[in-house]
Amino acid sequence: MNIKIKNAYEKNLKHIDVEIPRNKLTVITGLSGSGKTTLLKDTIYIESQRQHLETMNYQGIPKPKVEQIKNLSPAILIDQEDRNDNPRSTLGTQTDIYTDLRMIFEKLHQRDCPNCHKSISASDSKEETEKVDGEFSVYMYCPHCNYRMDKLTRSHFSFNTKAGACPRCKGMGKSLNIQEKLYKKDKTILNGAIATWHSAYAQYQMKSFSALLKYLKISVPEDIPLKEFTSEQFDLLKNGIYSTVISEAQKEHLPTKVAEGKYEGVEPKIWEKIAEEKTIPKSLKGFIKEETCSECHGEKLNPLSRFVKVYNRRLPEITRESLTHVLYWVRQVKKQSNTQEKNSVKDYLLDIETKIKRISKLGLAYLSLDRQYSTLSGGEAQRIKLAAVLDSQMTELIIILDEPTIGLHPSDTEGLLAMIDEIKGRNNTVLVIEHDEEVIKQADYIVEIGPNSGVFGGEVVSTGTYNVLMNNPYSLFLQSKHPNYQQNSYQRNTKQIAVEIQKASMHNL
Numbered sequence: 001m002n003i004k005i006k007n008a009y010e011k012n013l014k015h016i017d018v019e020i021p022r023n024k025l026t027v028i029t030g031l032s033g034s035g036k037t038t039l040l041k042d043t044i045y046i047e048s049q050r051q052h053l054e055t056m057n058y059q060g061i062p063k064p065k066v067e068q069i070k071n072l073s074p075a076i077l078i079d080q081e082d083r084n085d086n087p088r089s090t091l092g093t094q095t096d097i098y099t100d101l102r103m104i105f106e107k108l109h110q111r112d113c114p115n116c117h118k119s120i121s122a123s124d125s126k127e128e129t130e131k132v133d134g135e136f137s138v139y140m141y142c143p144h145c146n147y148r149m150d151k152l153t154r155s156h157f158s159f160n161t162k163a164g165a166c167p168r169c170k171g172m173g174k175s176l177n178i179q180e181k182l183y184k185k186d187k188t189i190l191n192g193a194i195a196t197w198h199s200a201y202a203q204y205q206m207k208s209f210s211a212l213l214k215y216l217k218i219s220v221p222e223d224i225p226l227k228e229f230t231s232e233q234f235d236l237l238k239n240g241i242y243s244t245v246i247s248e249a250q251k252e253h254l255p256t257k258v259a260e261g262k263y264e265g266v267e268p269k270i271w272e273k274i275a276e277e278k279t280i281p282k283s284l285k286g287f288i289k290e291e292t293c294s295e296c297h298g299e300k301l302n303p304l305s306r307f308v309k310v311y312n313r314r315l316p317e318i319t320r321e322s323l324t325h326v327l328y329w330v331r332q333v334k335k336q337s338n339t340q341e342k343n344s345v346k347d348y349l350l351d352i353e354t355k356i357k358r359i360s361k362l363g364l365a366y367l368s369l370d371r372q373y374s375t376l377s378g379g380e381a382q383r384i385k386l387a388a389v390l391d392s393q394m395t396e397l398i399i400i401l402d403e404p405t406i407g408l409h410p411s412d413t414e415g416l417l418a419m420i421d422e423i424k425g426r427n428n429t430v431l432v433i434e435h436d437e438e439v440i441k442q443a444d445y446i447v448e449i450g451p452n453s454g455v456f457g458g459e460v461v462s463t464g465t466y467n468v469l470m471n472n473p474y475s476l477f478l479q480s481k482h483p484n485y486q487q488n489s490y491q492r493n494t495k496q497i498a499v500e501i502q503k504a505s506m507h508n509l
């Protein structure tokens with residue numbers, strides 16, 4: 001059965017009819033700008049979405065400019081554009097390999113008993129679950145001294161939960177720090193000691209600050225440069241009513257009005273502003289820097305979760321290494337664990353192994369699980385998504401890929417083709433926009449759109465297998481890739497068009 005496209009005229013497409021075999025690999029090729037993307041993404045993909053939604057009685061996607069497409073299936077578009085920009089999303093969370101690791105750590109982690117300080121393992125400690133205020137808490141008992149402690153569970157190993165995240169950076173691994181240069185030590189407050197306080201605002205803040213000092217019966221450092229402030233005065237200037245001076249000394253109520261000394265301090269004000277605007281305001285840019293969190297050193301987890309081990313490795317160590325090393329560790333766990341341990345984690349180990357092998361075949365074994373997903377290149381992200389399609393076990397789909405070989409080392413093309421083969425083998429139809437000759441050679445069917453780009457493209461130039469096209473005098477693009485094969489036909493055609501363009505613009509003038 002073929003997918004039958006009748007009279008497609010979206011953008012530059014010239015009312016074309018095309019048939020594409022189902023459950024095969026079809027490559028759409030041609031010059032850039034010839035209309036390949038218009039045919040695949042703007043016509044086939046959008047029409048599939050529209051038909052699919054219509055079966056569920058949803059309307060709203062406008063029909064692309066095409067008379068009819070028959071025999072479509074739900075389509076998945078795996079291109080390089082749509083990206084996950086969430087800064088908390090990593091390769092590990094995106095592929096769910098991190099979830100497997102969290103489960104393995106819950107089952108097998110080793111730690112020191114807080115009471116007898118002997119090393120204990122979660123796998124041979126007695127467990128107990130208690131329901132307190134509607135929430136379940138899990139405890140475990142030290143096998144040596146019977147001491148009861150909170151058990152570390154999967155949520156303690158997630159940097160996206162309160163239980164697991166580093167309290168300082170909230171699991172981001174980075175934190176914003178105010179730079180010392182915000183304070184001009186040689187100046188007085190009214191003469192620009194705080195770089196972001198200007199004239200009237202500086203006066204207003206100075207009044208409020210003075211009121212607080214008077215309230216606390218501390219002398220007001222007027223007309224003296226910052227460097228002459230006492231440490232108490234400087235702490236109050238920086239942190240106002242939130243400073244330690246106050247939390248330690250002043251137990252009763254604090255001033256509630258600015259005029260009475262409700263002075264909030266330079267730094268709390270800055271954090272408030274950043275939280276409100278959800279970004280660093282322009283005026284503060286030079287004074288705030290994002291730095292590796294000083295508490296977890298970028299490891300994102302709280303101290304306990306960060307330091308427990310499974311077979312000698314801490315979780316942040318595992319996620320920092322290349323996938324190749326993670327695989328090595330997985331094999332160590334398999335080899336060294338006893339039967340009971342093995343049974344409790346074998347599914348997770350298998351899942352990690354399968355996924356990493358798959359990703360490695362696509363030439364991405366050098367990546368680490370803690371790699372922020374949004375920093376992957378378009379090609380890397382596309383191949384990760386392709387691997388995920390195989391994990392999903394879905395069938396009867398149309399998978400659309402946009403130049404999956406971009407950034408791929410030529411020696412890894414074979415792995416990519418093997419994966420496409422596997423997807424195809426599950427009764428999926430794979431449609432690929434591609435210029436890479438290895439991929440084109442392997443295609444079951446090729447559709448060449450051209451002959452040129454823009455208004456001079458949008459036609460079906462030739463269709464068939466690689467060998468058929470190589471002998472088809474109309475297959476201009478494909479043959480142009482072979483310098484020794486009818487090189488002139490393509491160039492001749494381009495020249496001809498160039499002349500036509502010239503004529504056209506002359507007439508318009």
Ligand SMILES: [Zn+2]
Nearest residue numbers: 113116142145
């Ligand atoms: Zn103990």
Ligand SMILES: [Zn+2]
Nearest residue numbers: 166169293296
């Ligand atoms: Zn931290």
